[in-house]
Amino acid sequence: MSLRSVSKVYAARAKNPIYAVRDVSLEIESGEIVALLGSSGCGKTSTLRMIAGFEAVTQGEILIGDRPVHSLPPARRGVAMAFEGYSLYPPLTLRENIAFALKSEKLGAAETSRRVDEIARLLELGPHLDRYPSTVSAGQQQRASLGRALVRKADLYLLDEPMGQLEPQLRAVLRGRLKRYLREHGLTAILVTHDQTEANALADRIAVMEGGVLQQFASPATLKNEPANLYVGTFIGEPPMNVYRVTPIVEDGRVSLRENGEELFGYAASELGDGLVGLLSARREVVVGVRPADVAIGSGGAPAKIVTNQWIGDQTHLESAFGGGVIVATLDSRFAGTGGDALTVDVPADRLHVFAASGEALAHGHRLAAGEAA
Numbered sequence: 001m002s003l004r005s006v007s008k009v010y011a012a013r014a015k016n017p018i019y020a021v022r023d024v025s026l027e028i029e030s031g032e033i034v035a036l037l038g039s040s041g042c043g044k045t046s047t048l049r050m051i052a053g054f055e056a057v058t059q060g061e062i063l064i065g066d067r068p069v070h071s072l073p074p075a076r077r078g079v080a081m082a083f084e085g086y087s088l089y090p091p092l093t094l095r096e097n098i099a100f101a102l103k104s105e106k107l108g109a110a111e112t113s114r115r116v117d118e119i120a121r122l123l124e125l126g127p128h129l130d131r132y133p134s135t136v137s138a139g140q141q142q143r144a145s146l147g148r149a150l151v152r153k154a155d156l157y158l159l160d161e162p163m164g165q166l167e168p169q170l171r172a173v174l175r176g177r178l179k180r181y182l183r184e185h186g187l188t189a190i191l192v193t194h195d196q197t198e199a200n201a202l203a204d205r206i207a208v209m210e211g212g213v214l215q216q217f218a219s220p221a222t223l224k225n226e227p228a229n230l231y232v233g234t235f236i237g238e239p240p241m242n243v244y245r246v247t248p249i250v251e252d253g254r255v256s257l258r259e260n261g262e263e264l265f266g267y268a269a270s271e272l273g274d275g276l277v278g279l280l281s282a283r284r285e286v287v288v289g290v291r292p293a294d295v296a297i298g299s300g301g302a303p304a305k306i307v308t309n310q311w312i313g314d315q316t317h318l319e320s321a322f323g324g325g326v327i328v329a330t331l332d333s334r335f336a337g338t339g340g341d342a343l344t345v346d347v348p349a350d351r352l353h354v355f356a357a358s359g360e361a362l363a364h365g366h367r368l369a370a371g372e373a374a
């Protein structure tokens with residue numbers, strides 16, 4: 001399916017129109033699972049609702065297969081949607097709600113029942129099927145809403161925060177099952193989420209949105225290793241990337257990245273490679289990003305002082321005063337050291353992310369970002 005330069009403006013004629021989605025283009029392969037990820041208000045739900053047909057497209061085109069669908073009513077688009085607000089029919093049991101979605105397929109009673117039972121098993125809904133929406137929990141309503149979408153045959157499945165109400169253990173189990181179900185049936189799905197773990201676990205590719213603008217559309221690994229800009233770099237990853245605004249000084253075969261005259265990171269030019277050195281020589285200021293897992297502690301480098309040292313069960317989170325701010329490091333083992341202890345921090349040249357002062361990525365380690373490679 002494709003979105004071609006799709007925009008959504010609410011209250012277009014009002015004094016202050018709301019530009020919820022701006023010129024978003026996406027090409028989604030058949031059988032692909034895509035997540036729309038972003039903070040609250042970034043435009044992901046508006047995008048999903050335009051695809052479903054519940055919001056009019058202000059500008060642009062939406063195609064499913066080769067069919068332009070943006071002018072069709074929802075029922076004629078061939079999409080099945082699970083709503084964040086469940087929208088189950090109160091007078092019907094969960095079983096009847098799910099079966100209702102099969103009405104247009106005109107199946108016999110036995111086949112309808114088989115399909116409903118299959119989905120109920122998948123979503124652990126079996127014991128609750130004969131209860132009414134008002135008598136089950138929010139999580140059970142949400143699973144019934146998801147079931148009602150999945151039970152149908154559709155060209156595209158749209159899932160709005162499909163697991164937001166589920167407790168963590170069940171969420172993890174159902175994520176795995178949902179992915180397997182979509183894969184086994186070769187279904188194409190777009191889910192909206194603000195949960196990175198959910199997006200990473202389920203999606204082949206993630207579309208990161210902010211301010212109605214698509215920031216990057218790529219695999220989870222590419223978003224992590226080669227973020228297109230500082231927004232994606234700091235949004236993806238937990239704890240977030242450390243960032244420093246520095247002046248690069250290139251002299252005598254050495255590159256020094258300085259904050260207010262003080263060196264934070266220093267490298268032999270040969271470590272960084274000609275491409276990156278050339279790029280740094282040409283800029284008065286860049287932003288460097290360092291993932292917490294890439295910070296090397298105690299093997300030389302710049303001085304830092306521990307602020308907090310926390311073991312969180314499977315990782316150490318170490319926050320240290322560094323330069324004019326802090327640096328957060330994560331380590332796989334416990335770390336001996338308490339607040340006030342001195343240490344050194346260093347970042348291998350190939351783990352450094354470099355962004356222009358304006359935010360767009362220039363290089364990730366030795367790899368220059370697209371557009372920077374001459």
Ligand SMILES: Nc1ncnc2c1ncn2[C@@H]1O[C@H](COP(=O)(O)OP(=O)(O)OP(=O)(O)O)[C@@H](O)[C@H]1O
Nearest residue numbers: 010018020038039040041042043044045046047194
């Ligand atoms: N019906 C509407 N009328 C006016 N403005 C709207 C409407 N729906 C959404 N908006 C605005 O459009 C912007 C994008 O909203 P949208 O719901 O698409 O974002 P979202 O990323 O899905 O947010 P959330 O995760 O909070 O649901 C927001 O500024 C929101 O306030």
